[in-house]
Amino acid sequence: TGSTRPQRILRAVQKNSTRGSPCSVVNAIDDYCKHKEWAMNVGDEKGIIVDDVVLELKPITVLELGTYCAYSTVRIANLLPPEAKLITLEFNAESAAIAREIITWAGLEEKIQLIIGASGDWIPRLKEEFGIETFDLVFLDHWKDRYLPDTKLLEKCGLLKPGAVLLADNVICPGTPDYLDYVRNSPRYKSKFYRSHLEYTQEEDGLEHSVFLGLYDNPNL
Numbered sequence: 563t564g565s566t567r568p569q570r571i572l573r574a575v576q577k578n579s580t581r582g583s584p585c586s587v588v589n590a591i592d593d594y595c596k597h598k599e600w601a602m603n604v605g606d607e608k609g610i611i612v613d614d615v616v617l618e619l620k621p622i623t624v625l626e627l628g629t630y631c632a633y634s635t636v637r638i639a640n641l642l643p644p645e646a647k648l649i650t651l652e653f654n655a656e657s658a659a660i661a662r663e664i665i666t667w668a669g670l671e672e673k674i675q676l677i678i679g680a681s682g683d684w685i686p687r688l689k690e691e692f693g694i695e696t697f698d699l700v701f702l703d704h705w706k707d708r709y710l711p712d713t714k715l716l717e718k719c720g721l722l723k724p725g726a727v728l729l730a731d732n733v734i735c736p737g738t739p740d741y742l743d744y745v746r747n748s749p750r751y752k753s754k755f756y757r758s759h760l761e762y763t764q765e766e767d768g769l770e771h772s773v774f775l776g777l778y779d780n781p782n783l
């Protein structure tokens with residue numbers, strides 16, 4: 563039985579990056595996925611936009627939905643202030659195992675909490691089980707049909723405070739039309755689109771940056 567794509571990515575990281583250097587881990591994954599085999603990391607082009615959002619916002623609590631091989635997990639955690647924490651949810655246990663190895667190799671295990679499971683099951687438990695008040699930044703990069711229901715769930719669970727940022731990958735490809743419609747037309751969000759390309763390709767894609775303004779239209783939520 564051959565190796566899996568995540569296993570090949572881990573091998574490329576261990577071969578072509580320096581332990582404890584998040585930048586070299588990110589570069590090793592990008593090189594592998596550009597020249598050897600495509601993988602669903604946010605990638606270098608959209609990654610620069612993610613970097614800018616993180617550096618501007620300086621979030622203390624970050625939620626990432628969709629870890630995969632921890633490319634964006636490492637990229638974001640590396641830019642966080644010292645006391646900041648990042649919680650990342652991965653559905654697939656095999657990917658999660660590889661992600662955990664890459665997070666450790668990068669030396670970021672203190673900043674990152676990796677949870678294996680479904681967003682819909684875990685979002686309602688985050689306050690209770692991880693002592694989270696609210697998230698300053700949510701990076702949506704999981705199943706594309708879960709972006710909208712999980713955003714509504716985050717609102718319902720009181721996990722967003724005014725000023726919190728939702729940064730959503732793949733809003734064009736594969737696409738999240740119902741989510742885009744919601745954040746662009748709801749009075750609860752100030753939304754803007756960052757045009758880019760699907761990782762390692764010329765296909766159109768982009769990130770949607772949405773600032774939560776509060777539930778003032780429905781205070782009893």
Ligand SMILES: Cc1cc(-c2n[nH]c(CCNC(=O)c3cc(-c4ccc(F)cc4)cc(O)c3O)n2)ccn1
Nearest residue numbers: 602628629630651652653679680681703704705736
């Ligand atoms: C329900 C739940 C789910 C999760 C969860 N864990 N891991 C993920 C990964 C999801 N990501 C993607 O599917 C994805 C796909 C493409 C793509 C694929 C094929 C193409 F042809 C073109 C583009 C590109 C991307 O950039 C992506 O991010 N979800 C975690 C928790 N709870």
Ligand SMILES: [Mg+2]
Nearest residue numbers: 604703731732
């Ligand atoms: Mg993505």
